[in-house]
Amino acid sequence: MRAWEIISGDGVDALNLAERPTPAPGPGEVRLKISANSINYRDLSTIEDPITRKLPFPTVPNSDGAGVVTAVGPGVSLKEGDRVTSCFFENWTAGEISAAAMASALGGARQGVLAEEVILPERGVIPTPAHLTDAEAATLPCAALTAWHALTQPRPVLAGETVLLLGTGGVSVFAQQFCAMMGARTIVTSSSDEKLARMKALGADETINYRTTPDWDTAVLELTGGTGVDRVVEVGGPGTFDRSVNAVRVGGIIGLIGILTGAAGQASPTAIMRKSVTIRGIYVGPRSMFADMNRAITTHGLKPVIDQSFGFEDARAAYHTMRAANHFGKLVIEV
Numbered sequence: 001m002r003a004w005e006i007i008s009g010d011g012v013d014a015l016n017l018a019e020r021p022t023p024a025p026g027p028g029e030v031r032l033k034i035s036a037n038s039i040n041y042r043d044l045s046t047i048e049d050p051i052t053r054k055l056p057f058p059t060v061p062n063s064d065g066a067g068v069v070t071a072v073g074p075g076v077s078l079k080e081g082d083r084v085t086s087c088f089f090e091n092w093t094a095g096e097i098s099a100a101a102m103a104s105a106l107g108g109a110r111q112g113v114l115a116e117e118v119i120l121p122e123r124g125v126i127p128t129p130a131h132l133t134d135a136e137a138a139t140l141p142c143a144a145l146t147a148w149h150a151l152t153q154p155r156p157v158l159a160g161e162t163v164l165l166l167g168t169g170g171v172s173v174f175a176q177q178f179c180a181m182m183g184a185r186t187i188v189t190s191s192s193d194e195k196l197a198r199m200k201a202l203g204a205d206e207t208i209n210y211r212t213t214p215d216w217d218t219a220v221l222e223l224t225g226g227t228g229v230d231r232v233v234e235v236g237g238p239g240t241f242d243r244s245v246n247a248v249r250v251g252g253i254i255g256l257i258g259i260l261t262g263a264a265g266q267a268s269p270t271a272i273m274r275k276s277v278t279i280r281g282i283y284v285g286p287r288s289m290f291a292d293m294n295r296a297i298t299t300h301g302l303k304p305v306i307d308q309s310f311g312f313e314d315a316r317a318a319y320h321t322m323r324a325a326n327h328f329g330k331l332v333i334e335v
């Protein structure tokens with residue numbers, strides 16, 4: 001069987017397609033024939049900079065895969081032929097995150113799923129919603145669960161509340177779909193009017209082009225009668241954070257998720273304190289939350305938005321497409 005490997009710090013074009021023996025599952029493990037992966041910005045960052053992350057070589061990239069169980073080890077309840085999706089963390093099944101759970105991320109501390117066959121513990125997979133294709137299910141483990149987490153913790157968004165979404169990448173498009181499902185109003189920013197029109201089609205209430213309106217936080221305040229939004233799904237990081245604080249209401253919530261504008265920067269604590277804003281760092285979510293999300297996705301028949309699919313041999317092109325950031329929603333690699 002074939003697997004893509006990170007074998008150096010030389011980036012996407014240095015990814016290596018290797019032939020490996022088909023693995024056999026041990027106790028508590030399943031073997032999956034992977035049908036599809038989706039990719040996340042984090043997978044791209046990992047491939048571009050494995051050395052800072054102290055990644056061993058070779059490491060198979062990607063956290064998000066869906067496929068079919070082809071073999072089970074002793075003590076496993078799943079059966080051959082069951083359709084399942086990978087969990088981002090092998091060891092975060094429920095409750096609060098821990099250091100041990102954090103050290104079990106696929107395509108990072110653990111081998112990832114960009115391979116024709118993978119071995120995962122049974123606790124590290126979850127049944128695939130029946131109405132989704134494997135390609136659609138492969139979009140769920142990271143981006144969808146992170147968006148769901150940001151909208152349901154520390155308390156769920158209420159119908160009629162207003163949520164600010166930044167950009168139109170994988171996390172934000174899922175957040176829009178979930179907000180529509182939950183009856184929440186959204187204000188969405190993007191660099192592209194065409195992408196904003198697509199967010200409107202998914203139910204966005206208000207849109208702001210952050211290129212033509214660089215003071216988008218002021219525009220958000222105007223759209224909310226000066227009050228600010230109830231919640232922000234913050235994927236921008238240092239380049240957007242202070243504006244998100246300005247755009248959120250007194251007592252509002254910011255789910256701190258992403259670093260699209262860079263890893264380091266400065267924040268202004270005074271405004272956070274004065275407005276009593278809850279800032280919550282979010283790292284994907286546990287399997288139990290994934291199950292809650294899948295129940296909602298199934299109940300509402302929600303279909304993930306896939307921008308483009310790439311063939312397995314063409315995996316490098318998927319990461320280049322992500323780097324170009326012209327996509328809307330998710331990029332998928334069919335295996």
Ligand SMILES: NC(=O)c1ccc[n+]([C@@H]2O[C@H](COP(=O)([O-])OP(=O)(O)OC[C@H]3O[C@@H](n4cnc5c(N)ncnc54)[C@H](OP(=O)(O)O)[C@@H]3O)[C@@H](O)[C@H]2O)c1
Nearest residue numbers: 041146167168169170171190191257258259260282283284
């Ligand atoms: N903490 C976690 O658990 C977790 C989980 C998933 C993702 N993340 C992080 O969250 C971020 C988003 O992930 P993703 O998978 O959604 O990425 P993505 O699909 O690559 O998102 C790309 C989009 O982000 C938007 N963007 C870029 N710079 C922006 C800015 N200054 N203001 C507003 N939007 C901007 C652009 O939207 P437009 O083209 O519309 O302008 C771009 O198309 C990444 O930093 C990722 O590492 C974290």
